[in-house]
Amino acid sequence: xxxxxxxxxxxxxxxxxxxxxxxxxxxxxxxxxxxxxxxxxxxxxxxxxxxxxxxxxxxxxxxxxxxxxxxxxxxxxxxxxxxxxxxxxxxxxxxxxxxxxxxxxxxxxxxxxxxxxxxxxxxxxxxxxxxxxxxxxxxxxxxxxxxxxxxxxxxxxxxxxxxxxxxxxxxxxxxxxxxxxxxxxxxxxxxxxxxxxxxxxxxxxxxxxxxxxxxxxx
Amino acid sequence: xxxxxxxxxxxxxxxxxxxxxxxxxxxxxxxxxxxxxxxxxxxxxxxxxxxxxxxxxxxxxxxxxxxxxxxxxxxxxxxxxxxxxxxxxxxxxxxxxxxxxxxxxxxxxxxxxxxxxxxxxxxxxxxxxxxxxxxxxxxxxxxxxxxxxxxxxxxxxxxxxxxxxxxxxxxxxxxxxxxxxxxxxxxxxxxxxxxxxxxxxxxxxxxxxxxxxxxxxx
Numbered sequence: 001x002x003x004x005x006x007x008x009x010x011x012x013x014x015x016x017x018x019x020x021x022x023x024x025x026x027x028x029x030x031x032x033x034x035x036x037x038x039x040x041x042x043x044x045x046x047x048x049x050x051x052x053x054x055x056x057x058x059x060x061x062x063x064x065x066x067x068x069x070x071x072x073x074x075x076x077x078x079x080x081x082x083x084x085x086x087x088x089x090x091x092x093x094x095x096x097x098x099x100x101x102x103x104x105x106x107x108x109x110x111x112x113x114x115x116x117x118x119x120x121x122x123x124x125x126x127x128x129x130x131x132x133x134x135x136x137x138x139x140x141x142x143x144x145x146x147x148x149x150x151x152x153x154x155x156x157x158x159x160x161x162x163x164x165x166x167x168x169x170x171x172x173x174x175x176x177x178x179x180x181x182x183x184x185x186x187x188x189x190x191x192x193x194x195x196x197x198x199x200x201x202x203x204x205x206x207x208x209x210x211x212x213x214x215x216x217x218x
Numbered sequence: 219x220x221x222x223x224x225x226x227x228x229x230x231x232x233x234x235x236x237x238x239x240x241x242x243x244x245x246x247x248x249x250x251x252x253x254x255x256x257x258x259x260x261x262x263x264x265x266x267x268x269x270x271x272x273x274x275x276x277x278x279x280x281x282x283x284x285x286x287x288x289x290x291x292x293x294x295x296x297x298x299x300x301x302x303x304x305x306x307x308x309x310x311x312x313x314x315x316x317x318x319x320x321x322x323x324x325x326x327x328x329x330x331x332x333x334x335x336x337x338x339x340x341x342x343x344x345x346x347x348x349x350x351x352x353x354x355x356x357x358x359x360x361x362x363x364x365x366x367x368x369x370x371x372x373x374x375x376x377x378x379x380x381x382x383x384x385x386x387x388x389x390x391x392x393x394x395x396x397x398x399x400x401x402x403x404x405x406x407x408x409x410x411x412x413x414x415x416x417x418x419x420x421x422x423x424x425x426x427x428x429x430x431x432x433x434x435x436x
Contacts, residue, residue, distance in 0.1 A: 049435065057430070064299065071289035081282065084299065088306065095435045169396055178387055180395050184402045212275070217267065217313050 005070050012083050019055045019090040020136035024129050026097035031125030033104040037111045045101035052094030059087035082203040089196040096193045114175045120164045124190040127157045131197035138201050147201040157194040223288050230301050237273045237308040238354035242347050244315035249343030251322040255329045263319035270312030277305035300421040307414040314411045332393045338382045342408040345375045349415035356419050365419040375412040
């Protein structure tokens, strides 16, 4: 019984780790679609989002079955509840990648990003992919020091986001208001993507150490 | 045993309903702070957010205890899982009200909103308060037709949000880019507040009818 239970828990963790991979791919391709005004890539991300939604649904059903059939307590229960939260965050990360892809599609064949802000999105895209991949490793290994490293990558994202706004607020911004509105929302999507990855890592820290995952309020 | 269980479930629903009330108050005061450039109100919302975070933590502990001690199955289990999700959404609604209040504080004593967009925020504030109060009623009564009404209020919010962008995108926008960036983000906060209220209602529909809560992707 105990062994079957551990098996199911491992399968659940594996399903979550695969959601992280899907999110990493989604934000990587969405960023590329945004930078290169690549409609095909944008459509791919938009089409693939349903798979992430489905994976979340599967994770939740899986967690539900575990709770109903095994009635776990203490650490095991915490683990399953955390998986339910993680699945929610990971689905949301997919939605945020979807929003980036939709912005690329909406403006196509025009590029969304003026040259001044491209480097910020190159970097925010890189950090977002890194965060999704780190979250995957944290779920697979339950490595607490790795989980804490996500906070550093998130700080990097916050810095990029702040600098992006500085560029946007320059008196000399020549690209008009619609571009500024797009960039404001896009910056927010990357920042939220990072927040959700951190929240997944914090839940793992909670399961392993019992340290409560303080809300970020971001 | 069964009665004690029902009692605990009722207490959990009551705790969630009180979170809705807190969210309704938070977004009402935050909107007032924004419209009137009222620093005291803004500070109150910012200070009170910790109470919403705490209420969420309590709900989650409560749900955790229920699962560990009662090991519910089927509909009862679905109920508790939904409560965990609802608490997460309700905390997030508090964060979004907090963001509105912080925008009011950041620009104080300057008003954040030019006259052209004030009516949109008056309305978005009204709809947001209504949604939080409707969510409270849905949690307390499990009234499915009321739960479905939240979708209508959410449609109203989406319309307001869309029209707000039309005003913002007018060639003649004379208020500069920083104001536009603020308004873009504020509009998004209200829209997300509404999405979360809808997601709480959908979870209740799911518990009562078994109809899966499709993700909104917004």
